[in-house]
Amino acid sequence: MSQSTTSSSYSSAANPSPLMIEARGVEKWYPNGYHALRGVDLTVNRGEVVVIMGPSGSGKSTFIRTFNALEDFQKGQITVDGIPLSNDLRQIDAIRREVGMVFQQFNLFPHLSVLDNLTLAPVLVRKRPKAEVVEQARALLKRVGIAEQADKYPGQLSGGQQQRVAIARALCMEPRILLFDEPTSALDPEMVREVLEVMQNLAADDITMVVVTHEVKFARQVADRVVLMAEGDVVEVAEPEQFFTNPRQERSRRFLDQIL
Amino acid sequence: MNPLLRRLRQDLFATPADSLLSIALLAILASGSTAFLHWAFSRAQWAVIQANSTLFALGRYPIEQQWRLWLLTALLAAAAGIGWGMLRSHPRTDRSGRLWPANDRIAALLLLLSLALPWALGLALPIQLRWWALSGLLLLLRWLAGRFGPGLPPALKRLLPLGLPLLYLIGMLLIGGGLGLAPVPPSEWGGLLLTLLQASFAILLCFPLGVLLALGRRSDLPLLRWGSVIYIEFIRGAPLITLLFLGQNMLGFLLPGGMAPERVWRAAWVLTLFAAAYLAEAVRSGLAAVPRGQVEAARSLGLSLPQAFSTVVLPQALRVALPSMVGQFISLLQDTTLLSLIGLMELLGTARTVMANPAFLGKNAEVYLTLAVLFWCCCAALGLGSRALERRLDPAAVVRSG
Numbered sequence: 001m002s003q004s005t006t007s008s009s010y011s012s013a014a015n016p017s018p019l020m021i022e023a024r025g026v027e028k029w030y031p032n033g034y035h036a037l038r039g040v041d042l043t044v045n046r047g048e049v050v051v052i053m054g055p056s057g058s059g060k061s062t063f064i065r066t067f068n069a070l071e072d073f074q075k076g077q078i079t080v081d082g083i084p085l086s087n088d089l090r091q092i093d094a095i096r097r098e099v100g101m102v103f104q105q106f107n108l109f110p111h112l113s114v115l116d117n118l119t120l121a122p123v124l125v126r127k128r129p130k131a132e133v134v135e136q137a138r139a140l141l142k143r144v145g146i147a148e149q150a151d152k153y154p155g156q157l158s159g160g161q162q163q164r165v166a167i168a169r170a171l172c173m174e175p176r177i178l179l180f181d182e183p184t185s186a187l188d189p190e191m192v193r194e195v196l197e198v199m200q201n202l203a204a205d206d207i208t209m210v211v212v213t214h215e216v217k218f219a220r221q222v223a224d225r226v227v228l229m230a231e232g233d234v235v236e237v238a239e240p241e242q243f244f245t246n247p248r249q250e251r252s253r254r255f256l257d258q259i260l
Numbered sequence: 261m262n263p264l265l266r267r268l269r270q271d272l273f274a275t276p277a278d279s280l281l282s283i284a285l286l287a288i289l290a291s292g293s294t295a296f297l298h299w300a301f302s303r304a305q306w307a308v309i310q311a312n313s314t315l316f317a318l319g320r321y322p323i324e325q326q327w328r329l330w331l332l333t334a335l336l337a338a339a340a341g342i343g344w345g346m347l348r349s350h351p352r353t354d355r356s357g358r359l360w361p362a363n364d365r366i367a368a369l370l371l372l373l374s375l376a377l378p379w380a381l382g383l384a385l386p387i388q389l390r391w392w393a394l395s396g397l398l399l400l401l402r403w404l405a406g407r408f409g410p411g412l413p414p415a416l417k418r419l420l421p422l423g424l425p426l427l428y429l430i431g432m433l434l435i436g437g438g439l440g441l442a443p444v445p446p447s448e449w450g451g452l453l454l455t456l457l458q459a460s461f462a463i464l465l466c467f468p469l470g471v472l473l474a475l476g477r478r479s480d481l482p483l484l485r486w487g488s489v490i491y492i493e494f495i496r497g498a499p500l501i502t503l504l505f506l507g508q509n510m511l512g513f514l515l516p517g518g519m520a521p522e523r524v525w526r527a528a529w530v531l532t533l534f535a536a537a538y539l540a541e542a543v544r545s546g547l548a549a550v551p552r553g554q555v556e557a558a559r560s561l562g563l564s565l566p567q568a569f570s571t572v573v574l575p576q577a578l579r580v581a582l583p584s585m586v587g588q589f590i591s592l593l594q595d596t597t598l599l600s601l602i603g604l605m606e607l608l609g610t611a612r613t614v615m616a617n618p619a620f621l622g623k624n625a626e627v628y629l630t631l632a633v634l635f636w637c638c639c640a641a642l643g644l645g646s647r648a649l650e651r652r653l654d655p656a657a658v659v660r661s662g
Contacts, residue, residue, distance in 0.1 A: 107557035121561035
């Protein structure tokens with residue numbers, strides 16, 4: 001149902017396969033019995049930017065949260081960068097080190113300065129020397145355009161600045177995959193653009209990105225493929241031009257009628 | 261019209277009903293305070309406090325070893341001065357204070373009290389001089405810490421809190437003896453010394469226990485969770501006094517002969533275990549206030565669960581729980597008076613023996629008032645310290661200071 005062939009020339013020595021994420025027949029029930037994911041299949045290629053759209057309650061957030069084991073699932077298989085997701089905690093930790101995540105509500109650590117937000121995990125998890133990480137963190141903050149805010153606390157920043165810090169924080173772990181869970185949905189309209197510009201800038205790199213968003217313009221300009229999810233399953237996977245101008249599925253057409 | 265008069269008129273006599281209420285309250289206040297002042301300065305006989313000041317302070321602690329407690333008090337004054345100065349100057353470096361604390365009402369009040377109180381109590385001149393030297397030391401170190409503390413290297417500043425447990429160990433050594441110091445058995449500790457010792461022991465140890473219990477109550481392991489719940493609910497459902505009696509009697513049966521700790525320590529452990537259950541609930545409310553997204557963000561960055569808790573969740577939870585934790589500490593300090601009922605000579609126990617002395621018969625009001633003021637001073641100090649710590653830990657405070 002969801003197979004496509006856009007690929008990238010980038011490949012790493014550790015995992016020569018062009019597949020970065022491979023999900024097969026993923027099913028999830030919430031403890032209250034709600035069937036949130038109904039056999040989802042999706043593959044994401046190395047270096048690819050995949051945008052997932054869909055009405056609320058379609059399971060798109062739940063689905064990408066399974067990629068770094070923030071949500072469990074009951075049936076199916078997910079392989080991330082060659083590592084199969086299982087209940088083995090060491091493998092989950094290994095996957096989480098390679099998969100960064102940016103949340104709708106930013107989830108910055110309010111008790112730490114911006115710089116400490118960035119350096120915490122690389123120093124603690126990757127055991128890298130602090131001075132080296134601080135240097136990298138400052139470079140990343142410069143890249144997302146907030147170098148001068150390094151010593152402030154998250155509560156002192158605007159929403160757009162906070163989300164850019166969150167992106168820099170994820171990048172500081174040097175992940176191969178970056179997941180975005182509605183990164184601009186909690187932002188005031190005038191701050192959406194500054195965050196999207198940072199993401200667009202990132203997409204030009206080799207990093208693999210999976211983005212859940214309602215930003216049509218972003219999907220059109222940046223995505224390699226667009227995925228539509230509804231009722232816990234993938235409805236359509238297509239290149240953005242085709243998806244937005246001439247979707248194959250009736251369900252996609254109805255969705256686009258509502259948001260365009 | 262005089263601005264003061266206008267202000268008075270606005271605040272107290274704005275409407276006829278306001279005026280009536282103000283006059284009635286002023287009359288009650290005036291009659292109450294004149295009656296109190298009349299009692300305090302003409303009827304009350306404070307000789308009972310003057311004659312027993314050492315007993316109230318130390319109990320039956322041997323006189324020839326008292327220099328150890330003076331030394332300890334000097335160390336505590338130094339630590340308090342440094343801590344006060346550091347907390348006050350962070351994050352507001354402009355609030356480092358002056359050597360003469362006229363710019364700080366609390367410090368000025370402390371200076372005034374420490375000058376006036378030893379004199380008012382009619383203590384011997386050498387002892388008066390010592391108290392003055394101690395408050396001078398405290399205020400001097402407070403100023404030095406405020407002036408130079410913020411400039412210290414961060415690594416050194418992080419080490420400073422470790423001085424507190426060290427100070428506690430040195431304090432226990434000085435009080436109890438050992439390492440060449442003559443031993444003074446716990447049965448000879450008393451008065452304010454025993455009260456503060458019991459309270460500080462329980463406060464220091466109930467903190468880690470309470471945090472562990474709170475984490476246990478939220479654990480996924482059913483045995484740990486139910487164990488914590490049962491412990492917390494049992495302790496919170498039983499009056500402290502019954503637990504104290506239980507502790508005195510049961511520990512003797514449970515442990516083989518000679519192994520049961522001395523009664524002072526038995527009481528201290530019961531207080532600790534009691535306070536831990538209440539503290540666990542305070543910490544639990546703090547944990548509940550940390551959004552779920554914080555753990556998710558930490559975990560998605562690759563932090564293990566213990567790392568996420570110790571670096572992300574607990575610091576935020578404890579900051580939220582701090583006011584209610586200090587509330588627990590204050591009631592713990594007051595709960596130490598119950599120890600007099602199991603025969604320990606802490607402040608209230610000492611007071612009861614003094615009042616039972618035929619020489620001081622009928623002087624209950626003077627004694628109880630003194631106890632109340634002493635307890636109030638200790639609790640006020642705890643409250644002030646906690647508010648300073650709250651400001652220190654509040655990221656928003658940095659915003660205000662720019």
